[in-house]
Amino acid sequence: MRNSNLGSIRVTRVGERVLAVAGFPCDFLPPSTDEIQRKACFGATPKPAREVRALPNPVRHAMTPTLQVFLIVSAALFSIGLLAALSRRHAIFILIGIELMLAAANLNFIAFWRFAPQSKQPIGVMIAIFSIAISAAEAAVGLAMVIAVYRHYRTTNVDQLDQLKG
Amino acid sequence: MTAFLDQIFVRGKQTLLAPMAHAPGWLVQIVSSLINIFALLAVFLTLFALISVLERKILARMQNRYGPNRVGPFGLFQPIADGIKMLIKEDIVPARADKLVHFLAPVLIAAVAILTLGVIPYGRNMTPFAIDGGILFFFAVGSATELAVFMAGWGSNNKFSMLGAMRAIAQMFSYELPLIIAVLPVVMVVGSLMPDRIVAAQAQYTFGLVPRWFVFTPWGAAAFILFFVSGLVESNRTPFDVPEGESEIVAGHMTEYSGFKYATFFMAEYLGMFAISGLGVTLFLGGWHAPAGALEFLPSYVWFFAKLSALLFVYIWVRGTLPRTRIDQIMNLAWKFMLPMAFACVIAAAVWHYAGRGLRGWLWSLVVIAIVYTLLSILLDTRRKFAPRVYRFAE
Amino acid sequence: MNSAAFVVIAIFTLAAALAAATLRKLMHAALSFAVAFVGLASFFFLLGAEFVGLALVFIYIGAVAVLIVFTILLTRRDVGKDRGFNWSGIVIALAMFGALTWSILKTQSLAIVAPHIRALTVKQIGAALMTTYVWPLQCVGLLLTAALIGALVLVMEEKR
Numbered sequence: 001m002r003n004s005n006l007g008s009i010r011v012t013r014v015g016e017r018v019l020a021v022a023g024f025p026c027d028f029l030p031p032s033t034d035e036i037q038r039k040a041c042f043g044a045t046p047k048p049a050r051e052v053r054a055l056p057n058p059v060r061h062a063m064t065p066t067l068q069v070f071l072i073v074s075a076a077l078f079s080i081g082l083l084a085a086l087s088r089r090h091a092i093f094i095l096i097g098i099e100l101m102l103a104a105a106n107l108n109f110i111a112f113w114r115f116a117p118q119s120k121q122p123i124g125v126m127i128a129i130f131s132i133a134i135s136a137a138e139a140a141v142g143l144a145m146v147i148a149v150y151r152h153y154r155t156t157n158v159d160q161l162d163q164l165k166g
Numbered sequence: 167m168t169a170f171l172d173q174i175f176v177r178g179k180q181t182l183l184a185p186m187a188h189a190p191g192w193l194v195q196i197v198s199s200l201i202n203i204f205a206l207l208a209v210f211l212t213l214f215a216l217i218s219v220l221e222r223k224i225l226a227r228m229q230n231r232y233g234p235n236r237v238g239p240f241g242l243f244q245p246i247a248d249g250i251k252m253l254i255k256e257d258i259v260p261a262r263a264d265k266l267v268h269f270l271a272p273v274l275i276a277a278v279a280i281l282t283l284g285v286i287p288y289g290r291n292m293t294p295f296a297i298d299g300g301i302l303f304f305f306a307v308g309s310a311t312e313l314a315v316f317m318a319g320w321g322s323n324n325k326f327s328m329l330g331a332m333r334a335i336a337q338m339f340s341y342e343l344p345l346i347i348a349v350l351p352v353v354m355v356v357g358s359l360m361p362d363r364i365v366a367a368q369a370q371y372t373f374g375l376v377p378r379w380f381v382f383t384p385w386g387a388a389a390f391i392l393f394f395v396s397g398l399v400e401s402n403r404t405p406f407d408v409p410e411g412e413s414e415i416v417a418g419h420m421t422e423y424s425g426f427k428y429a430t431f432f433m434a435e436y437l438g439m440f441a442i443s444g445l446g447v448t449l450f451l452g453g454w455h456a457p458a459g460a461l462e463f464l465p466s467y468v469w470f471f472a473k474l475s476a477l478l479f480v481y482i483w484v485r486g487t488l489p490r491t492r493i494d495q496i497m498n499l500a501w502k503f504m505l506p507m508a509f510a511c512v513i514a515a516a517v518w519h520y521a522g523r524g525l526r527g528w529l530w531s532l533v534v535i536a537i538v539y540t541l542l543s544i545l546l547d548t549r550r551k552f553a554p555r556v557y558r559f560a561e
Numbered sequence: 562m563n564s565a566a567f568v569v570i571a572i573f574t575l576a577a578a579l580a581a582a583t584l585r586k587l588m589h590a591a592l593s594f595a596v597a598f599v600g601l602a603s604f605f606f607l608l609g610a611e612f613v614g615l616a617l618v619f620i621y622i623g624a625v626a627v628l629i630v631f632t633i634l635l636t637r638r639d640v641g642k643d644r645g646f647n648w649s650g651i652v653i654a655l656a657m658f659g660a661l662t663w664s665i666l667k668t669q670s671l672a673i674v675a676p677h678i679r680a681l682t683v684k685q686i687g688a689a690l691m692t693t694y695v696w697p698l699q700c701v702g703l704l705l706t707a708a709l710i711g712a713l714v715l716v717m718e719e720k721r
Contacts, residue, residue: 064563064564064674064675065564065567066671066672066673066674067671067672067673067674067675068665068666068668068671068672069567070604070608071661071665071671072661072662072665072666073571073574073575073604075657075658075661075662075665076575076658077574077575077578077601078657078658078661079654079655079657079658079661080575080578080579080581080582080654081578081582082650082653082654082657083582083583083650083651083653083654084581084582084583085650086649086650086653086654087582087648087649087650087651087654088582088650090587092587092591092629092632092633092636093582093587093590095629096581096582096590096591096594096629097582099594099621099625100578100581100582100594100597103597103598103601103617103621106601106613106617107601107604107605110604110605110608110610110613111608113608113610114608114609114610114675114678115673115674115675115676116676117676117678118676118678118679121689121693122681122685122686122689125610125612125613125681125686126686126689126690126694126697128610128613129612129613129616129686129690130694130697130701132613132616132617132620132621133620133701133704133705134701134704135625136620136621136624136625136705137704137705137707137708138708139625139628139629140628140708140709140712141708141711141712141715143628143629143631143632143712144711144712144713144715144716145715146632146636147632147635147636147715147716148715148716150635150636156636192563264586264588266589267588267589267592270592297611298611298612298680298682298683299611299612299615299683302612302615302616302619302683303615305619305623306615306616306618306619306622306623307618309618309619309622309623309624310595310618310622310623312623312627313592313595313622313623313626313627313630316627316630316631317592320588320630320634328634332634335627335631339627342623357684358683358684359683360683
């Protein structure tokens with residue numbers, strides 16, 4: 001296995017008609033394409049096998065990150081975002097904190113999608129894509145508001161913004 | 167023999183990796199990546215040195231001068247002399263600068279330029295970093311250039327730097343939209359974001375003579391022109407080099423850089439130009455395919471670099487021909503003309519696809535492009551703007 | 562999935578995020594914010610969602626981070642005055658982290674390794690976006706347009 005992999009590490013099965021890079025048949029690969037096209041992929045940085053096979057060996061389990069570890073990292077990211085949003089006085093810091101919290105949520109979605117058994121639709125990925133789009137819109141409007149507030153009060157310190165009448 | 171020459175670098179890499187047959191998988195991966203990175207850097211830094219002297223030679227030729235001709239035969243060793251000069255110059259950091267940001271900006275900008283070079287297929291089986299979303303990778307990583315330019319402007323703590331960075335970011339942002347939307351029709355027609363597949367889709371020849379490159383379809387030609395102009399802006403090349411207009415704001419965001427950091431900026435600009443031209447070759451000019459079936463005996467990478475050199479020559483030619491534009495003209499062009507035209511290209515590509523990808527589709531998409539172009543020129547009233555100049559104060 | 566890569570990326574991301582939340586200079590914090598998103602994108606790569614990772618880099622580093630630094634630039638007379646730091650925030654954040662970690666570790670059904678699934682291609686994502694999720698996609702498009710116009714109206718110079 002390893003010998004046949006040397007130059008073409010990303011091709012799982014040598015001689016297969018499909019470019020293993022993408023894993024789906026290409027309608028546009030013309031029949032005249034060289035044999036080597038399918039066999040070797042020069043330069044292609046070999047990709048680690050994406051799937052971790054669930055071996056029965058408990059030692060192996062301890063080596064690969066479980067869903068829990070991902071969730072803990074995500075929780076830490078969320079807490080850092082919360083810290084920024086709660087402790088800082090500057091409006092931009094608060095926005096950064098909110099963005100970090102949203103990012104932590106996205107990480108959770110992707111992790112749950114990856115660790116769940118495969119479904120027809122990649123739901124977790126879809127939610128992450130939409131949430132990224134929405135958080136970009138939120139950042140744009142939020143920063144525009146920071147600028148508008150700064151024009152009025154000459155400050156972006158949220159503690160000093162205590163007037164209801166502009 | 168042809169096949170051997172074509173795959174000589176692939177074989178070379180396999181030979182280099184052969185002694186590692188029994189090493190663990192991750193080690194093979196790392197070594198394989200390192201070989202790719204090394205090859206990429208070696209090729210493109212050599213090309214950078216070569217182009218920097220050729221550009222001066224060609225510009226000199228266009229302006230009726232000699233150009234560099236002292237160091238080595240025909241002045242070919244000029245880049246070595248330049249490099250040594252840059253290396254031994256004093257590296258000045260302004261006292262009030264944000265030192266960390268000032269230092270990181272050239273590093274980031276060079277890293278981004280090199281990373282974007284990685285996804286381009288240079289020949290048959292010669293893509294250093296072949297991922298499924300290669301085109302998206304190119305633009306995603308390339309968008310960090312703006313941040314790097316901003317870091318340079320901010321970190322220098324100098325008004326010329328800041329103004330230059332603001333101008334650079336404003337025009338890069340404006341032209342990123344037409345750039346990406348001009349790429350969309352190709353992605354749509356091929357149905358993949360992977361550069362290798364886009365190249366493979368342009369492999370055949372009509373009647374064995376005319377290659378099926380996308381630049382030979384009406385939408386492809388229009389998109390290629392849009393792509394090329396946006397590429398000029400993204401790499402800060404001459405008609406659009408307002409960010410570093412030396413007659414107004416010393417050198418823009420590079421004002422406070424000296425010695426090797428300045429050289430790094432310079433290098434990154436050229437590498438960015440190679441990357442965007444390489445992407446243009448991949449998307450519209452058939453990648454590494456030969457321009458005719460009979461010419462396929464030459465290795466694929468020769469064709470790629472021939473096309474790349476042709477594009478780079480056009481870049482230099484444009485620099486020798488056109489004067490610098492004003493910033494408001496640049497912005498008007500981007501938002502009022504190029505963006506609608508880019509959307510028209512998307513529609514024309516769809517028309518081409520649904521009319522059967524043949525002669526009929528070709529004509530219909532030409533009609534779409536022509537209608538949108540005429541409408542835009544009437545709406546923007548370009549005819550009045552380009553009327554003969556009237557001299558009010560001088561005859 | 563490689564545990565060494567995981568540890569490296571986790572430390573990288575969390576350190577950058579912590580820097581983004583606590584650094585005194587606003588510009589440094591904004592740049593660390595961008596770095597944190599590079600780390601997050603590498604997490605997505607590690608989890609096999611390459612498209613989302615690339616989209617994240619594209620949107621957050623290409624757009625949101627640049628927007629943030631621009632805002633800092635436009636409101637810069639205020640920079641450096643950020644002395645206020647609410648220490649109760651640390652307590653709440655730590656409590657939040659503790660509670661989340663405790664509940665995650667307590668849930669035994671979460672201690673699983675990744676199953677073997679087929680790689681998700683960009684084509685599949687595109688097909689799903691254009692069929693099942695076409696209405697949400699349109700709504701997001703509408704929302705983005707509204708946000709664009711709203712942001713423009715907010716920052717437009719007021720007529721006097």
